[in-house]
Amino acid sequence: MGTSETSTVQDGDLVTRLEEEGEIAADYLEEFLDIADLDGDIDIDVEHGRAAVEIVAEDVADDSLRRLVGADGEVLDALQELTRLAVQTKTGERSRLMLDIAGYRAERRTALVEVARVAIERVKAEGGPVTLDPMNPFERKVVHDAVAEAGLVSDSEGVEPERRVVIRPA
Incomplete structure (x- = not known):
């Protein structure tokens, strides 16, 4: 196996691991939304070498998810850390996952x-x-x-x- 083949396999393994992180995070966040009685869809992606998860409103006019952002994104930052910990608990590895809610980070x-x-x-x-x-x-x-x-x-x-x-x- 040549160097380019090895790096392609390693890149593929990384993407698979990041997709797994995203799925674990999505499960955790879906439970969270259920407990909080909030409606939202969860989008999962891999961006810039890390899992990226966004909670988006099911109804564009629904502004209830903004409460999960908080002042200056403080609640969002805390929820991101909790989600990273949930992923780490399942995988045993530190997560660099990025969470966005209702497009706040964008x-x-x-x-x-x-x-x-x-x-x-x-x-x-x-x-x-x-x-x-x-x-x-x-x-x-x-x-x-x-x-x-x-x-x-x-x-x-x-x-x-x-x-x-x-x-x-x-």
């Missing part, structure tokens, strides 16, 4: 890319570092990715919950 990602774009332009124009407001790990990752794509460098500084991204020229 909307937040779009807004964060715009925040990063404005900060990147400031760094380019002024030549010095720009420090952003505190962000959670998901938000910092989105900004770091946008900064890297723009050819600049960024670091996270501080301690949670005050950890923030600093963007610098390359």
Whole structure:
């Protein structure tokens, strides 16, 4: 078996494992929704080398799932951690699963890319570092990715919950 065949098999094994994580997470979240008496469909995918699960409203006009997002996504973050623990309990391996509810993370990602774009332009124009407001790990990752794509460098500084991204020229 050649190197490319080996990596294809390994990639296939990874995708299968991530799909399994998604299925375990979906089962856990379906039970959660039943207990909470909330309606929602669960979409499972594999994105950027991790399982991605989203709870979407069965009825587009139904806004009840937004309660599971909470202020600034705090409830969503907690539910994501609980879901990761449920997956870890079943598989014995740490999960990096990403959970979204009613498109919150997708909307937040779009807004964060715009925040990063404005900060990147400031760094380019002024030549010095720009420090952003505190962000959670998901938000910092989105900004770091946008900064890297723009050819600049960024670091996270501080301690949670005050950890923030600093963007610098390359």
